[in-house]
Amino acid sequence: xxxxxxxxxxxxxxxxxxxxxxxxxxxxxxxxxxxxxxxxxxxxxxxxxxxxxxxxxxxxxxxxxxxxxxxxxxxxxxxxxxxxxxxxxxxxxxxxxxxxxxxxxxxxxxxxxxxxxxxxxxxxxxxxxxxxxxxxxxxxxxxxxxxxxxxxxxxxxxxxxxxxxxxxxxxxxxxxxxxxxxxxxxxxxxxxxxxxxxxxxxxxxxxxxxxxxxxxxxxxxxxxxxxxxxxxxxxxxxxxxx
Numbered sequence: 001x002x003x004x005x006x007x008x009x010x011x012x013x014x015x016x017x018x019x020x021x022x023x024x025x026x027x028x029x030x031x032x033x034x035x036x037x038x039x040x041x042x043x044x045x046x047x048x049x050x051x052x053x054x055x056x057x058x059x060x061x062x063x064x065x066x067x068x069x070x071x072x073x074x075x076x077x078x079x080x081x082x083x084x085x086x087x088x089x090x091x092x093x094x095x096x097x098x099x100x101x102x103x104x105x106x107x108x109x110x111x112x113x114x115x116x117x118x119x120x121x122x123x124x125x126x127x128x129x130x131x132x133x134x135x136x137x138x139x140x141x142x143x144x145x146x147x148x149x150x151x152x153x154x155x156x157x158x159x160x161x162x163x164x165x166x167x168x169x170x171x172x173x174x175x176x177x178x179x180x181x182x183x184x185x186x187x188x189x190x191x192x193x194x195x196x197x198x199x200x201x202x203x204x205x206x207x208x209x210x211x212x213x214x215x216x217x218x219x220x221x222x223x224x225x226x227x228x229x230x231x232x233x234x235x236x237x238x239x240x241x242x
């Protein structure tokens with residue numbers, strides 16, 4: 001089990017609220033057409049019995065702006081295109097979380113990118129809608145594990161991403177950081193379907209809080225190939241590769 005689970009508490013109201021937020025998040029996402037998203041594979045056993053209050057509070061802080069944002073999307077009749085929703089979702093999430101970057105996101109992100117945001121503890125805070133096409137983990141697993149416990153890359157690539165991410169926050173690097181990694185496979189380690197993706201990841205974007213302190217990083221990447229639960233490999237156009 002990961003090191004987020006030390007000193008578990010029995011503060012049920014906090015953990016119950018975290019579970020309610022995940023369930024609400026799942027409900028809205030499914031209404032938006034993301035029917036494959038999963039809250040928990042174990043009736044929230046991890047949240048109920050294996051994490052401490054600090055982890056539960058962090059989970060809540062990450063979920064509240066996400067739930068608020070997609071709740072707004074439900075009633076935004078003027079926004080009816082997928083890419084418009086994605087752009088609105090990302091910008092609204094950053095606004096609610098009081099994060100910003102010195103860069104124009106429209107210039108540095110491609111509309112097909114999978115976009116993730118991670119906090120200083122390497123826990124995913126944000127994921128774009130297309131993330132759900134390539135991930136079979138439950139949200140409980142995503143919110144309670146550092147990314148390297150969920151996704152396997154080569155040792156070189158993993159070490160490089162950790163190094164660049166840690167240095168960006170620790171050294172307060174406010175410029176875009178180039179990871180200098182080759183295209184590589186990202187494999188789910190113990191998920192329901194063990195999906196895999198062959199990706200191109202070039203940059204890490206620092207995100208600053210209201211005091212202009214780097215507190216999180218955005219990690220966009222392009223999916224070039226995708227492997228399903230049957231081991232069949234597809235390109236991004238869903239054409240089987242032989």
